Amino acid sequence: MRIELVKRKEQSKAMALLSPVIAIALTALSAAIIFSLTGHNPALGLYKFFIEPLTQQWSLEATIDKATPLILIACGLAICYLSNNWNIGAEGQFIIGALFGSFLPILFPDFENGATLPLMLVSGALGGALWALIPALLKTRFNTNEILTSLMLVYVASLLLDYLVRGPWRDPGGFNFPESRMFSDAATLPEVFGGALSLATPITLVIAIVLAVLLAKTLKGFEIRVMGQSPRAGSFAGFSAKGLTLFSFALAGALAGLAGTMEVSGALNQLLPTISPGYGFTAIIVAFLGRLNPLGIIVAGFVLALSYIGGEAVQTALGVSNKIASVIQGLLLFFVLACDTLILYRVRVISRRAPGGEASHV
Amino acid sequence: MDARALTKRFGDILANDRVDLVINKGEIHALLGENGAGKSTLVKMFYGSLEPDGGEILWQGNRVKIDNPATARELGIGMVFQHFSLFEALTVVENIALALPNPGRMADLAKRIEAVSKDYGLPLTPTDVVADLPVGIRQRIEIVRCLLQEPRLIIMDEPTSVLTPQEADRLFLTLQRLAKEGCAVLYISHRLEEVKRICHHATILRHGQVVRECDPTKETPASLASMMVGADVAAVSASEKKANLGGVRLGLKNLSAPAATPFATALNKISLDLRAGEVVAIAGVAGNGQGELFDAISGERPVRSFMIEIDGTACGTKSITWRRRQNAAFVPEERLGHGAVPGMLLSQNVVLTRHATSDGLSWGGLVSLPKAVSIQERIKRDFDVRMSHDNPEARSLSGGNLQKFVVGRELDRKPGLLVVDQPTWGVDAGAAALIRQALIDLARSGSAVLAISQDLDEIFEIADRIAVISRGYLSEAEPAEKMTRERVGLLMAGGAETQGDVA
Known part of the structure; x- marks a missing residue:
């Protein structure tokens, strides 16, 4: 018996929708195997991880809170990946965005008025964009590999944050804890829906929908998809590869930076040495699970946020290490990428040694 | 070799x-047919890369089963592919050693290569690195590699498509000598003139079936072509109406550009005036700067401003979009991945080259897909593009149909200047005639057409003037009726260079 992949003539529309579902099913299956190997009841583990967080209001809200930055970052990353720019450094852009967004409430705590919050958000987006433009410029100017440079800048960013909260930006009245001062009310993102969610969630949804329209209906969206699929055809169409690299990095950085600012302003209310549980990296999985489509990303962001909450849930309920969340996230990315093969290939099982496949020439 | 009732099925399609x-x-046997007629499938079964679904192969009277290329080689069947399988970073002798079952010592092999290649009139230097060698020599390596295995049958897939006429003549001598020694040759070609010249027998395939066998020496290229297509191929009528020359649409003035990569060709002081109403063809062997010249004219690779003029405006630094807005249109050689995005619908591929021109496809940054779909339908109708369902992805079209689409997409705009690289590359006779006629008609309606081609038959069919490109130099464009194949051949082989230097 032999299994063959047969190339389809065109992409399968059914598989494009089905492949993330298959990937999630395979991830759940693998998670069940891991639970039983470590001596836990797999059914209970899966229930605690994937289902229980959805049954209570507080955990549902916590899931949405976690999904919000993931969705916002992943939307920007999707633009990068669609245009063949491999930005792996959203975590760093998130942090630098948070720093840029925080300098106003930390260094000028008395500047309190209606402009405070908008200025913070704009400056956060700007900071993320500037940080993302570093690997973009290195790529367009010196042809460096953006995967490496963007990733390495993550560590620069997180050490910079660490230095600031332990040094110059430490709260003068904070008993030497490595924290910044608390933000004033004017610098805090208001809550909506009766205090259940921060304003970050509706902002994120609006941005996702705008980007979905941009991709589907505009010439810029067309340019992004053409460049990603065949750069040569893109330059024949009159699009600039360099321009698009700068654009997509700047956009992704701006959205990550905005997410960072909204996280410190809405959820944490101050800067801490660690402000992200790896949102920038998890968003990569979100982007692919959502098929690089902003609307798909909204759903995918929710699924991945669940893995954070579920990880904590199995830790308290079963005593499994909460590293299980990272393992499951990794498995998910693996299966998502593997299942994408099915969109352009058909699996054929051949029972006997049979004619069919074409052997290589030489 | 005797093949009987060979059948091969791919999914629902009977390829053979x-x-x-x-x-x-001792026979040179031609295998003819349009693209998709099943020629490649058939020879792949002979060479063991495909297994037949039915029928049998007899080899020297015995029934054989050819499972893989190694078995084929053991039987004495060799094949020279259209696309070479050589490692560029290795030397000639290393490449050949890799393909032999027991190459023995390198030094001995090198001597054998030298002896055999000289003996057959295809001299090779075994220590040369393949990357430095022109295409014609690379093909020799493939042929000599076959010869070293003392084959009884050599299969050649379009061997002359990369050769100058002189190089092709040399290859024909080798083939005739092989035939005299008792070796059989199965020769696949689209060039009916050559088939008539060197082949003893021809088998014609259409839709996977043998439709005719004939003696090509007793046929004309036109009768061979009509057998392939199954109908009379409309002869392209070029010279009936002489061109009414207008002003200069495209001017190249001392166009020079350094090679962008070590494997690219530099352009050297290329000058040409292309007038409204005429077709100028640029002949040349592959890899002599055609792609670089195309990129410079289209604007994908900017050059100094004065070097290119469109309708009198210097525009060497202007973008391809600007040039399209001047009513210029471009069709590159590579249709998939350059002229069209494989994974995108045909309608989206219409947007690819026409988003900036006055087709109303893009308005305030928004793309109007319904308009693109209706343009796509018009192209499909006017140029007889065949597809399995409406508006499919570009990659699902066959090569010939996609070529009709990418040429049709530009012709549909009625451009004032059309630059096309390899207009009918890999396209069957019927579609080729359609495209060539459309190019001539466009010129006669007052546009200027520049066709870059490696197919001399095509060039003589469509061109009013002919220039030859060789190693980045362009010869002066001369009226087609004064040009002969021999003269074009000499210019291809380097004559254009010396002439270009003087000019």
Whole structure:
């Protein structure tokens, strides 16, 4: 018996929708195997991880809170990946965005008025964009590999944050804890829906929908998809590869930076040495699970946020290490990428040694 | 070799339907057919890269089963592919050693290569690195590699498509000598002139079936073509109406550009005036700067401003979009991945080259897909583009149909200047005639057409003037009726260079 992949003539529309579902099913299956190997009841583990967080209001809200930055970052990353720019450094852009967004409430705590919050958000987006433009410029100017440079800048960013909260930006009245001062009310993102969610969630949804329209209906969206699929055809169409690299990095950085600012302003209310549980990296999985489509990303962001909450849930309920969340996230990315093969290939099982496949020439 | 009722099925398509083919010792046997007629499938079964679904192969009277290329080579069947399988970073002798079952010592092999290649009139230097060698020599390596295995049958897939006429003549001598020694040759080609010249026997495939066998020496290229297509191929009518020359649409003035990569060709002081109403063709062997010249004219690779003029405006630094807005249109050689995005719908591929021109496809940054779909339908109708369902992804079209689409997409705009690289590359006779006629008609309606081509038959069919490109130099464009194949051949082989230097 032999299994063959047969190339389809065109992409399968059914598989494009089905492949993330298959990937999630395979991830759940693998998670069940891991639970039983470590001596836990797999059914209970899966229930605690994937289902229980959805049954209570507080955990549902916590899931949405976690999904919000993931969705916002992943939307920007999707633009990068669609245009063949491999930005792996959203975590760093998130942090630098948070720093840029925080300098106003930390260094000028008395500047309190209606402009405070908008200025913070704009400056956060700007900071993320500037940080993302570093690997973009290195790529367009010196042809460096953006995967490496963007990733390495993550560590620069997180050490910079660490230095600031332990040094110059430490709260003068904070008993030497490595924290910044608390933000004033004017610098805090208001809550909506009766205090259940921060304003970050509706902002994120609006941005996702705008980007979905941009991709589907505009010439810029067309340019992004053409460049990603065949750069040569893109330059024949009159699009600039360099321009698009700068654009997509700047956009992704701006959205990550905005997410960072909204996280410190809405959820944490101050800067801490660690402000992200790896949102920038998890968003990569979100982007692919959502098929690089902003609307798909909204759903995918929710699924991945669940893995954070579920990880904590199995830790308290079963005593499994909460590293299980990272393992499951990794498995998910693996299966998502593997299942994408099915969109352009058909699996054929051949029972006997049979004619069919074409052997290589030489 | 005697093949009986060979059948091969791909999914629902019968690629070969009970094909019978007898190749005799010492015979040069032509296998003819349009693209998709099943020629490649058939020879792949002979060479063991595909397994037949039905029928049998007899080799020297015995029934054989050819499972893989190694078995084929053991039997004495060699094949020279259209696309070479050589490692560029290795030397000639290393490349050949890799393909032999027991190459022995390198030094001995090198001596054998030298002896055999000289003996057959295809001299090779075994220590040369393949990357430095021109295409014609690379093909020799492939042929010599076959010869070293003392084959009884050599299969050649479009061997002359990369050769100058002189190089091709040399290859024909080698083939004739092989035939005299009793080796059989199965020769696949689209060039009917050559088939008529060197082949003893021809088998014609259409839709996977053998439709005719004939003696090509007793046929004309036109009668061979109509057998392939199954109908009379409309002869392209070029010279009936002489061109009414207008002003200069495209001017190249001392166009020079350094090579962008070590494997690219530099352009050297290329000058040409292309007038409204005429077709100028640029002949040349592959890899002599055609792609670089195309990129410079289209604007994908900017050059100094004065070097290119469109309708009198210097525009060497202007973008391809600017040039399109001047009513220029471009069709590159590579249709998939350059002229069209494989994974995108045909309608989206219409947007690819026409988003900036006055088709109303893009308005305030928004793309109007319904308009693109209706343009796509018009192209499909006017240029007879065949597809399995409406508006499919570009990659699902066959090569010939996609070529009709990418040429049709530009012709549909009625451009004032059309630059096309390899207009009918890999396209069957019927579609080729359609495209060539459309190019001539466009010129006669007052536009200027520049066609870059490696197919001399095509060039003589469509061109009013002919120039030749060789190693980045362009010869002066001369009226087609004064040009002969021999002269074009000499210019291809380097004559253009010396002439270009003087000019």
